[in-house]
Amino acid sequence: MTRLIALNRAVLVLNQNYEPLNVCNFRRAIVLLLKGKAETLENGRGEIRTASSFFELPSVIRLGHMVKRPMLPPKLSRREVFIRDQYLCQYCRKQSKELTLDHVIPRRLGGTHTWDNVASACVPCNLRKAGRTPAQARMKLLTVPKAPPSKRYRDLGFYLEVRVEWRKFVPA
Ligand SMILES: [Zn+2]
Numbered sequence: 001m002t003r004l005i006a007l008n009r010a011v012l013v014l015n016q017n018y019e020p021l022n023v024c025n026f027r028r029a030i031v032l033l034l035k036g037k038a039e040t041l042e043n044g045r046g047e048i049r050t051a052s053s054f055f056e057l058p059s060v061i062r063l064g065h066m067v068k069r070p071m072l073p074p075k076l077s078r079r080e081v082f083i084r085d086q087y088l089c090q091y092c093r094k095q096s097k098e099l100t101l102d103h104v105i106p107r108r109l110g111g112t113h114t115w116d117n118v119a120s121a122c123v124p125c126n127l128r129k130a131g132r133t134p135a136q137a138r139m140k141l142l143t144v145p146k147a148p149p150s151k152r153y154r155d156l157g158f159y160l161e162v163r164v165e166w167r168k169f170v171p172a
Contacts, residue, residue, distance in 0.1 A: 010159055012166045014041070014062040020156060020170050021067055029058050038063050042165045059165055073115060073147035082120050084148040089122035091129070091139045096122040104145060106131045115147035 011029035015021045024032075026048075032038040033055075042060035074080045078101050087095050090102070102121035105111030108131060119141060121129065129137040148154075149171060156170055 010163070011058050012060045012156075012159070012163070012169060013038070014060065014169060015069075016063050016066040018062065018169065019071065020152065021063070021069065022152075023156070023159065026057050029061050030055055032061060032063070033058065036064070041169075059163065060169060071150040071152065073149070074151050076113065076115055076118065080148070081118050085120040085143075088120065088142065089125050090119040090142045090145075091121055091125040091134075093142055094122055098123055100126045102126055102129065104141065105133055109133065116145050119145050 009026045010023050011026050013021045038061040040058045041062050043056045046057050048055045082099050099120045102119045103111045104117050111117050
């Protein structure tokens, strides 16, 4: 999804297993429908008439075949961790612009540099926790760290503001 398609003409394309794949314009969607490669799941964006035919404009279509595209989480980086944690320290819940990346189980204790072992921490919390586990430091994590959803879902946010009929197809 590199370019944004005019909001009213955008069609959400689902994979055969109902996972969101991408957004296309309605012309592309109608070609897929006419070729029998997709089915309409949601209408409701008006209609088009040509000399010989009439189409309801699709809003959500589903491919009849499976497109293999793994749903990868974003690459692990400080920035992506802060975005995932909404720039909140995961220990004291304060929003901060000076966050640090905390390894929940410290690396020297065998903790990994993976999505389920990293959390945003403000400087005071990081200093307090030092090289200890949350249990040792008696500090509680706000949420259990895990990999965030694929960027593909994040990119859909722009449309979901307006296209409410898409929301039920897109994991939160
Ligand atoms: Zn904090």
